[in-house]
Amino acid sequence: MRWFSPIPLSVKLPLLAAAMMVLVGMVASQQVLRSLAQVQDARIQELARMHVEGLSVALGPLVLRHDHWEVYDTLDRATQGGEGRRMVLTAVADERGRVLAATDPKRVPMDSDIAALADDVVALDDLRVNEASPSLSLLAPLIYQGRTVGQIATVLDVADLLSERRRALFMLIMGNAIAIGLLSSVGFLAIRRMLQPVTTLTRHMTETQGEPHPIPASEIPRGDGELARLARIYNSMVGAVTAKAEAERRLAERERFVALGRLSSSLAHEINNPLGGLLNATDTIRSFADRPEVVRQSAELLDRGLRHMRDVTRATLDQNRIDPETRLLTAEDLEDVKLLIQPEISRLDLDLEWCVDCVALANHIIPAGPVRQIALNLLLNACAAAGPKGHVGLTVGSGRGCLDIRITNSGPAMPEAALVRLLGDGPLMPGGGVGLRLVRELARNLGGTIRHERETEVTRITVSLPIPSEARDAQE
Structure with a gap:
C-alpha cells in the first residue's frame, strides 16, 4: 500500500468510495443472479414434474400393456403443447428399462436401454440449470396407481434460460458501471470541493519559505x-x-x-x-x-x-x-543547526533524517562553534546537491574515541572541484564558495579527519573529531 500514500486525499476518498460501491454492486449482483437461478430452477422443476405426472397418468395403462404405438402417439401429442416444445426428447421404458417409444426413434431406438440416453441424467429433485450445458437430462419413475411401472427420460432445452441469465448479468454490469462512474465523478467533485480548505491550508503551510502567510x-x-x-x-x-x-x-x-x-x-x-x-x-x-x-x-x-x-x-x-573555545558542544547546538536548516528543507521539499546520540555528545568535550559551522556548511551543500524532493540526513555518534558527524544526500556525485576544496590543502581555483574549504580548516584545527564515500546513489561525508588530550585525561 506504499504506492497509495502519496495520492492526495481528494483522490483517495473517491477511490475508496468507488471501491466500496464496486464491492456492494458485486454482492448485490450475486444475490440477484442467485435469486434468478433459484426461480429458474424452481420453474424448470415444476415444468418437469407436471410433464412427468401428466405422462404417468396417460401412459400408465399403455406401458402395462406394452402398447408401443399408443405410447408413441401419446408422446407425440404431449410435445405439441406450448411447454412441450421445451422437451427436446422424451422416451418411455418399461420396468426393465427397455425403451417402448420415444419422440425421436432414430436417436433412441425401440427396445434400447434408456440409461444410455444421456451421460448426465439426474433425478427430478436434483434438476438444476447448468451454465455448462444448454440442455438438461431427467430420468423419473413412471408411477401408476401407486406402483412404478416404468421410467420416463426427458431432455429439456434451457438455452433461453441461460440467455436470460446472461442478459441479466450484462444489465447488472452495465448498470453498476454507469452508477459507479457517475457517483464516483460526483463524489470526486464534491469531496474535492469539501477538502479545498485543507488543500489551501496545506499549501500555505508548505510554501511559507521561512515566513508564514x-x-x-x-x-x-x-x-x-x-x-x-x-x-x-x-x-x-x-x-x-x-x-x-x-x-x-x-x-x-x-x-x-x-x-x-x-x-x-x-x-x-x-x-x-x-x-x-x-x-x-x-x-x-x-x-x-x-x-x-x-x-x-x-x-x-x-x-x-x-x-x-x-x-x-x-x-x-x-x-x-566570540571565542569558539569558551563553550562546549551540546545537543542544543545541533538542534539550533536543525532550526537554521529547516527553511531550506521546506523550500526544496526535502526528506530530512536526523539522528543525534545525546550520550555521545555528553562524553565528548569539543567546542561548539566549529562543530556548528561544520554541520551547517555540509548540510547546506547537501541540500543544494539533493535538489527538490531529495533526501538529506545527519547522524552524530561516537566511535573509537572520536565524535563522528555524518552528512548524507541522495543527489548526484560531488564534482571534482568540490572534492578538492573539501579534501585537499592546495590553493583554491577561482570561482566557487569557501564553505567546503572552511569545513576542511575547522576540522583540521580540531585534529579531525574527513572521509568521502559514494555508494547506492548516496553521497556520504563523515567528519571524525577526536577528544582533546586534556579531556581524555579527565575522563580517565
Missing part, C-alpha cells in the same frame, strides 16, 4: 464548520508568530542600540579622560620645544596615555569577541 478571507469557508475554524485558528497562529517575530526583532534592535550606547559611552569616558592630558602634552611640546626636560616629561605622559587607551580598546575587544 495567512489564508485570505475569500478562501475561508463560510459558516462555523470545522474547516472554517481550522483556517481561522491557522490565521491566528500566523498572526501570533508574526507579532512574536516583530517583537523579537524590535527587542533585538533595542538591545543592540542599548549595548552600542553603553559601549560608546564607556569608550568615550575611558578615552576622553586621558585625551585632554595628551592634548596638553602636545601643546607643551610645541611651546617648549627648546627645553629637553619638558619635552621628555611630555613624551612620557603621551606614552602612558596612549598605552592606557590601547588597554581600553583591548579590553573592549576581549569582552565582545
Whole structure:
C-alpha cells in the first residue's frame, strides 16, 4: 500500500468510495443472479414434474400393456403443447428399462436401454440449470396407481434460460458501471470541493519559505464548520508568530542600540579622560620645544596615555569577541543547526533524517562553534546537491574515541572541484564558495579527519573529531 500514500486525499476518498460501491454492486449482483437461478430452477422443476405426472397418468395403462404405438402417439401429442416444445426428447421404458417409444426413434431406438440416453441424467429433485450445458437430462419413475411401472427420460432445452441469465448479468454490469462512474465523478467533485480548505491550508503551510502567510478571507469557508475554524485558528497562529517575530526583532534592535550606547559611552569616558592630558602634552611640546626636560616629561605622559587607551580598546575587544573555545558542544547546538536548516528543507521539499546520540555528545568535550559551522556548511551543500524532493540526513555518534558527524544526500556525485576544496590543502581555483574549504580548516584545527564515500546513489561525508588530550585525561 506504499504506492497509495502519496495520492492526495481528494483522490483517495473517491477511490475508496468507488471501491466500496464496486464491492456492494458485486454482492448485490450475486444475490440477484442467485435469486434468478433459484426461480429458474424452481420453474424448470415444476415444468418437469407436471410433464412427468401428466405422462404417468396417460401412459400408465399403455406401458402395462406394452402398447408401443399408443405410447408413441401419446408422446407425440404431449410435445405439441406450448411447454412441450421445451422437451427436446422424451422416451418411455418399461420396468426393465427397455425403451417402448420415444419422440425421436432414430436417436433412441425401440427396445434400447434408456440409461444410455444421456451421460448426465439426474433425478427430478436434483434438476438444476447448468451454465455448462444448454440442455438438461431427467430420468423419473413412471408411477401408476401407486406402483412404478416404468421410467420416463426427458431432455429439456434451457438455452433461453441461460440467455436470460446472461442478459441479466450484462444489465447488472452495465448498470453498476454507469452508477459507479457517475457517483464516483460526483463524489470526486464534491469531496474535492469539501477538502479545498485543507488543500489551501496545506499549501500555505508548505510554501511559507521561512515566513508564514495567512489564508485570505475569500478562501475561508463560510459558516462555523470545522474547516472554517481550522483556517481561522491557522490565521491566528500566523498572526501570533508574526507579532512574536516583530517583537523579537524590535527587542533585538533595542538591545543592540542599548549595548552600542553603553559601549560608546564607556569608550568615550575611558578615552576622553586621558585625551585632554595628551592634548596638553602636545601643546607643551610645541611651546617648549627648546627645553629637553619638558619635552621628555611630555613624551612620557603621551606614552602612558596612549598605552592606557590601547588597554581600553583591548579590553573592549576581549569582552565582545566570540571565542569558539569558551563553550562546549551540546545537543542544543545541533538542534539550533536543525532550526537554521529547516527553511531550506521546506523550500526544496526535502526528506530530512536526523539522528543525534545525546550520550555521545555528553562524553565528548569539543567546542561548539566549529562543530556548528561544520554541520551547517555540509548540510547546506547537501541540500543544494539533493535538489527538490531529495533526501538529506545527519547522524552524530561516537566511535573509537572520536565524535563522528555524518552528512548524507541522495543527489548526484560531488564534482571534482568540490572534492578538492573539501579534501585537499592546495590553493583554491577561482570561482566557487569557501564553505567546503572552511569545513576542511575547522576540522583540521580540531585534529579531525574527513572521509568521502559514494555508494547506492548516496553521497556520504563523515567528519571524525577526536577528544582533546586534556579531556581524555579527565575522563580517565
